[in-house]
Amino acid sequence: MRAEKKFLTSEYVARLNASPFFIVVGYQGLKVAHMSELRKRLTQAGAEVHVVKNTVFNVAAKEAGIGELNGSLTGQMAVVTGKKDIFVAAKALKNFAAEFDKLKIKFGFLDNKRVEQATLMAYADLPSLEVLRAKLLGLFNTPGTQIAAVIKAKAEKDEKAAA
Numbered sequence: 127m128r129a130e131k132k133f134l135t136s137e138y139v140a141r142l143n144a145s146p147f148f149i150v151v152g153y154q155g156l157k158v159a160h161m162s163e164l165r166k167r168l169t170q171a172g173a174e175v176h177v178v179k180n181t182v183f184n185v186a187a188k189e190a191g192i193g194e195l196n197g198s199l200t201g202q203m204a205v206v207t208g209k210k211d212i213f214v215a216a217k218a219l220k221n222f223a224a225e226f227d228k229l230k231i232k233f234g235f236l237d238n239k240r241v242e243q244a245t246l247m248a249y250a251d252l253p254s255l256e257v258l259r260a261k262l263l264g265l266f267n268t269p270g271t272q273i274a275a276v277i278k279a280k281a282e283k284d285e286k287a288a289a
Contacts, residue, residue, distance in 0.1 A: 131182055138178065138186030138205075145207035147236045149215060149246060153177070154202040155228035164222050164229070173208030173215040192238055203232070212236050213249045220250035 142148060153161065168175050180199035187195055208215050223229040234241040
């Protein structure tokens with residue numbers, strides 16, 4: 127392998143090891159301005175996109191312990207990685223793909239397990255982590271609030287009966 131390919135492979139391996147996930151997208155037909163917009167949106171989502179050379183990325187995936195991608199990398203491909211969660215990145219990709227139909231979400235890997243395109247779309251439809259936390263806290267808070275309301279109503283009823 128040539129020195130420049132070894133450098134690219136080591137760069138891809140470093141990115142894959144630093145990210146808990148990656149998503150492979152096809153970008154054929156996107157203009158430079160669209161790719162710049164995609165990069166901007168992914169940066170806001172805590173992720174980044176890099177155009178990859180398929181054969182070199184396949185070698186990098188093996189070296190990173192992901193294993194064989196079984197010919198999944200065909201055509202013009204880019205890889206999205208990030209330090210946050212896959213859900214926010216998937217949502218940004220889905221929204222972008224809805225606007226610019228040239229972007230094709232192929233598959234991804236989360237914790238070294240393959241995630242198919244349909245699952246990624248389901249991830250994109252989930253609410254954000256903050257919203258899920260708020261809903262969970264609301265569920266914990268609801269029974270206590272209801273008990274307090276019942277006790278208060280009973281106390282008010284007893285006061286009226288005593289008066």
